[in-house]
Amino acid sequence: MVITIFSFGNIGHDTIKDSTAKRILKLLYTERQLTKQEIAQQLGLSIPTVISNVNELIEEGLLEEAGVAGSTGGRKPVIIRCKPKARYSFGVDINPTEGRVILTDLDNRILADERFSIAEVCKDSYIVRQVFKITQDMICKNNLSLEKVLGVGFSLPGTVDEEKMLLLNAPNLGITNVSFKNFSEILSMPVYIENEANAAAFAESSLEAVKNINNLVYISITKGIGTGIVIKGSLYKGTFKRAGEFGHMTIVANGKPCNCGREGCWEVYASERGLLDLYQELNGEIVPGISAIFEKIRRKEASALEVFDKYLDYLAIGIQNIILFLDPDYLILGGNITTYKDLYFEDLLNRVFKPDSLFKTNETKISFSKLEEDASILGASLLPLLSFFNDERIKVR
Ligand SMILES: [Zn+2]
16 A cells, blocks of 8 residues: 655644654654664664664654564564554544544544534534534543644635635635634644545545556545645645636536536536436426435436436536646546446546547546545544654655
């Protein structure tokens, strides 16, 4: 498994002062386990330096010995690894109807998972109260000491200025300019924020085995559409943090109105909501969710097939535009709609890569999120780790 961690430029939450110790710890987090000889080799350090630093890190409870490696002769070298339970992190995902909080360890495993509903009139004070209650409860139930908790990362459905700690605009939540500055004080731990599609792109490129990845676009198809852009291994956000707002690119001139105030946006046609609206327009019937439509498609009901044919065209047009804008190596689709991929993937590829002067079959690899509904929240829970490892890029095997 390759894990890559990118810099987000957050404020440091630095618990290990010594840079050599931190380099060793970072290497072991990324490589999982190594012998002292391998550590010395990879970091260009002397064996005595590695031994003294490793001993200190073991004493601090960050590293542990994990058996012995094979040897070609002589004493078998001891394997050193990061202690998964040495540090913890919280991830929080906020969407228009629901909040979710997870607790993860240094193996990026989800140890606790809880959701809370978000009513239409919810304010940020309600959200932070819920997150406080749940995180405190998880700390209690898991018997965690506070100094082992690196912080809380928030994945938010809108434009985010992570340096100013501002949620600038979240059309689907109906809020603008929400400050997260005092969340840290209320939650009694460092707080980090990121746009949900960026967080998901980050998690997909960090935790999934997309090898030699250079350029990636993550497309989150939910009630709206968000995209996260990774260029040359780093998240690209643009000067005013609105890069990746492809959900609001116009695909129909003077089209249907969007929550953003514009008309004809891609997400009005190609999001879950877009699919439901399209079904209602063509059949005069309101269905409760996309699962009902896919059930009809599975049963090959003509009414649903006709709707989905139009929907796939809208989806394909947006994907083609993104390929023309950015020409990425990978396009990863996420969101509930990917649960039904078997019903449309082939068809979607044929529409995106309709042979013409600009598109050839499968030049850009299109795949589906492996982390599925956990993508953005796992990306959020990685944010405190970036700070812990000094915001440097890390590759994990
Ligand atoms: Zn829009």
